[in-house]
Amino acid sequence: MNGQIVxxxxxxxxxxxxxxxxxSFSVSRGEIMGFIGPxxxxxxxxxxxxxxxxxxxxxVARVAGIDVARDPEAVRQRIGxxxxxxxxxxxxxxxxxxxxxxxxxxxxxxxxDARIQRAVDMAGLAGHTxxxxxxxxxxxxxxxxxxCAILHKPAILFLDEPTSGVDPQARRRFWxxxxxxxxxxxxxxxxxxxxxxxxxxxxxxxxxxGRLVAVGSASELRRNPRLGDLLLVECAxxxxxxxALRGAPGVREAAVFGNTLHVSVADKARALAELPPFLRGKGxxxxxxxxIEPTLEDSFVELVGQAAKSExxx
Amino acid sequence: xxxxxxxxxxxxxxxxxxRDPRSLAIALLLPLMQMFLxxxxxxxxxxxxxxxxxxxxASQHSQALLARFKASRYFGIVKSVWDYGALRRxxxxxxxQLGIVVPWNFSLRLSTDGKSSVQALVDATNDNTATLAAGxxxxxxxxxxxxxxxxxxxGTGRRLGAPQPLAVDSRVWFNEDLASRDFIIPGLxxxxxxxxxxxxxxxxxxxxxxxxxxxxxxSTPVTSMELMIGKLLPYFAIGMxxxxxxxxxxxxxxxxxxxxxxxxxxxxxxLFLAVVLGIGYAISAAIRSQIGxxxxxxxxxxxxxxxxxxxxxxxxxxxxxxxxxxYVVYSRYYVTIVKAVFLKGSGLxxxxxxxxxxxxYAVVITFVAAxxxxxxxx
Numbered sequence: 080m081n082g083q084i085v086x087x088x089x090x091x092x093x094x095x096x097x098x099x100x101x102x103s104f105s106v107s108r109g110e111i112m113g114f115i116g117p118x119x120x121x122x123x124x125x126x127x128x129x130x131x132x133x134x135x136x137x138x139v140a141r142v143a144g145i146d147v148a149r150d151p152e153a154v155r156q157r158i159g160x161x162x163x164x165x166x167x168x169x170x171x172x173x174x175x176x177x178x179x180x181x182x183x184x185x186x187x188x189x190x191x192d193a194r195i196q197r198a199v200d201m202a203g204l205a206g207h208t209x210x211x212x213x214x215x216x217x218x219x220x221x222x223x224x225x226x227c228a229i230l231h232k233p234a235i236l237f238l239d240e241p242t243s244g245v246d247p248q249a250r251r252r253f254w255x256x257x258x259x260x261x262x263x264x265x266x267x268x269x270x271x272x273x274x275x276x277x278x279x280x281x282x283x284x285x286x287x288x289g290r291l292v293a294v295g296s297a298s299e300l301r302r303n304p305r306l307g308d309l310l311l312v313e314c315a316x317x318x319x320x321x322x323a324l325r326g327a328p329g330v331r332e333a334a335v336f337g338n339t340l341h342v343s344v345a346d347k348a349r350a351l352a353e354l355p356p357f358l359r360g361k362g363x364x365x366x367x368x369x370x371i372e373p374t375l376e377d378s379f380v381e382l383v384g385q386a387a388k389s390e391x392x393x
Numbered sequence: 394x395x396x397x398x399x400x401x402x403x404x405x406x407x408x409x410x411x412r413d414p415r416s417l418a419i420a421l422l423l424p425l426m427q428m429f430l431x432x433x434x435x436x437x438x439x440x441x442x443x444x445x446x447x448x449x450x451a452s453q454h455s456q457a458l459l460a461r462f463k464a465s466r467y468f469g470i471v472k473s474v475w476d477y478g479a480l481r482r483x484x485x486x487x488x489x490q491l492g493i494v495v496p497w498n499f500s501l502r503l504s505t506d507g508k509s510s511v512q513a514l515v516d517a518t519n520d521n522t523a524t525l526a527a528g529x530x531x532x533x534x535x536x537x538x539x540x541x542x543x544x545x546x547x548g549t550g551r552r553l554g555a556p557q558p559l560a561v562d563s564r565v566w567f568n569e570d571l572a573s574r575d576f577i578i579p580g581l582x583x584x585x586x587x588x589x590x591x592x593x594x595x596x597x598x599x600x601x602x603x604x605x606x607x608x609x610x611x612s613t614p615v616t617s618m619e620l621m622i623g624k625l626l627p628y629f630a631i632g633m634x635x636x637x638x639x640x641x642x643x644x645x646x647x648x649x650x651x652x653x654x655x656x657x658x659x660x661x662x663x664l665f666l667a668v669v670l671g672i673g674y675a676i677s678a679a680i681r682s683q684i685g686x687x688x689x690x691x692x693x694x695x696x697x698x699x700x701x702x703x704x705x706x707x708x709x710x711x712x713x714x715x716x717x718x719x720y721v722v723y724s725r726y727y728v729t730i731v732k733a734v735f736l737k738g739s740g741l742x743x744x745x746x747x748x749x750x751x752x753x754y755a756v757v758i759t760f761v762a763a764x765x766x767x768x769x770x771x
Contacts, residue, residue, distance in 0.1 A: 130612045132770045151768075155614040166609035170412045171405065182401035183613045 082107050083235055083266040084129065089138035091124050091289075098124040100289035101138070106268055106282075108234075111261050113280030114270035115379070121289040122270040123163050126239045129268070130160045142235055156184075159228030163239040163270075165220055169213035173204055173223050176212060177230065184231035198226035201256060218249025225256060229265070236260065238269040242276065254279045274376045285379055292382045303378045307331055308347035312340040313367040314358065323361040329353065334380050341377055394622075398615055402623025406597065410627060419592050424585045424635045428642050431581050432574070441469035442526045445489040447480050448473065454500035458511070458537050462493060467529040480514065490516045491526045503541060578649045579735040580704035582639045583728045586662065587669045587694040590632045594673030595683075595690035597624045598766060602681035611768040621763055625670050632666040633659075643735070652738030658731070660741070664751045665727040669694060671758035672723075678765035698724040703732075723758075726750040 082105030131151030202222035344350035492514035517523035601607040733739035
């Protein structure tokens with residue numbers, strides 16, 4: 080594999096707990112790879128292994144062809160990292176932070192001011208460079224952190240939930256920045272637990288309980304053949320309807336989605352005809368049953384369910 | 394190792410100290426407060442011991458003797474009583490710590506036997522004060538007796554019947570006034586250096602862990618050696634400034650004589666700072682909370698320096714076991730050096746031994762501190 084970021088059968092144990100369980104993937108140059116999964120799925124642990132902050136229990140993590148466990152310093156020179164928890168110095172101003180990291184990364188003196196100016200422009204921080212970071216709003220902090228991470232023009236960026244806790248407008252703006260960076264040939268590995276952000280990534284890795292459940296583009300993952308046809312069911316008593324549908328003939332999977340149910344069925348036409356009388360027979364009055372396009376979340380739920388089932392059988 | 398990175402860290406650290414009220418207080422206020430609190434608070438001299446007198450003789454002689462007690466700055470006559478019961482009550486009530494009883498035959502015995510005695514009753518619940526009070530009283534009475542004898546001798550033109558008693562004529566060197574403040578304040582400088590140095594550096598890594606900034610810092614190519622040097626540099630500067638401030642106060646305000654050379658003090662202080670800053674740094678690497686790290690730093694600096702360095706209790710009067718332990722108390726060497734530079738004017742050559750002790754400590758601690766921090770979250 081000649082990817083910029085390569086994981087080969089990566090395992091990380093904390094005592095008895097297996098945080099990362101045999102993960103393999105590869106990200107090519109200029110690609111934006113998204114890690115999607117619930118909290119505690121192991122996304123941060125994988126990223127921290129790539130940044131040389133944690134040693135893998137087994138397996139290999141390679142960045143730009145370098146084994147991270149062998150030569151972490153060579154890797155650190157080539158990467159930019161945004162940790163999940165905001166980790167710039169709150170008691171320094173935006174500019175002081177930028178200057179500090181530029182010097183730590185040994186940005187040439189002659190270029191220092193120009194690079195900082197560019198980071199300030201990119202992050203839209205003009206006029207706020209002398210403000211203490213503690214006083215900046217969430218979206219600004221996030222963009223400043225990205226600015227600090229790319230001062231030294233790293234070839235690879237690791238962004239761990241960079242948009243958590245930021246308003247939707249700031250999130251969108253942040254993703255534009257990530258795209259602009261990737262367009263310059265920077266490889267980006269970014270984690271998030273917002274399903275809708277998957278659309279911004281070239282490829283997505285669905286991660287659950289330390290395992291890679293699926294890898295592919297958003298549209299590939301949505302077109303999950305095992306998902307079958309998807310119906311949206313609106314009714315009064317969601318709990319009872321869910322229990323009834325899970326045992327209904329022709330129903331593969333049913334899950335609550337907002338104040339509706341998403342029901343995955345083998346045959347759309349038959350289900351549309353059979354489900355209303357079935358539910359009424361159970362004393363539930365369906366207001367509406369319509370076919371819908373599956374979302375990434377549907378796919379994720381199905382894939383995780385499949386993985387759990389195959390585990391149970393094994 | 395990259396100088397620019399080291400300076401970047403030093404600069405950042407200095408900005409943070411400047412903006413952190415807690416660190417500022419430790420760097421600026423603590424030395425000032427310690428100097429004044431302990432400089433005035435700790436004095437082993439005792440003056441104005443509250444004293445009761447019971448003059449049974451009530452003669453010209455007995456009054457002359459008591460006048461000497463009054464004149465001495467060691468005693469303050471608070472009460473005159475006329476029986477033992479009253480004296481006892483005064484001692485019990487704590488009105489006085491010393492009772493002087495001049496017997497009814499005081500002058501008679503002095504003139505006939507050439508010697509007489511005065512009774513001193515001491516409240517020994519504070520044994521240090523008691524010993525000193527008894528000692529001072531003894532010397533007042535002896536001086537009176539000697540003068541009295543001389544007066545008689547010159548008055549009659551007769552030779553004394555008894556030969557002059559042999560007396561020890563002691564000459565005190567280096568601290569001629571036996572002022573305990575001169576003795577204590579140089580040690581206080583050491584104490585403040587230890588406290589400030591270790592306290593400040595104990596916060597330096599734990600602050601980064603606590604605020605979550607460490608994760609990003611160790612993801613950069615900065616080496617742990619660059620980090621240590623960069624982080625300790627500002628504290629060296631602050632420590633030296635504090636030392637200069639304390640020495641200036643000691644000489645300028647407290648009037649402690651400074652007989653040595655500043656260069657000797659400067660070099661040994663640098664060495665001592667290397668030890669205490671290293672200790673603080675190692676603690677900071679091991680304990681990832683600021684409160685925890687500063688507690689441990691207090692325990693490892695203040696306690697041994699106050700008790701076992703010779704700062705307050707003379708080492709040669711300690712039991713052998715404790716005396717042996719003082720050799721591992723790093724501040725013992727520095728306290729010895731500072732006192733010698735201040736009071737004896739010792740130079741580097743005379744201080745070779747304690748300097749060697751400090752040097753060994755500095756090397757070992759620097760090694761430990763450099764190893765203590767690992768660039769890993771694990």
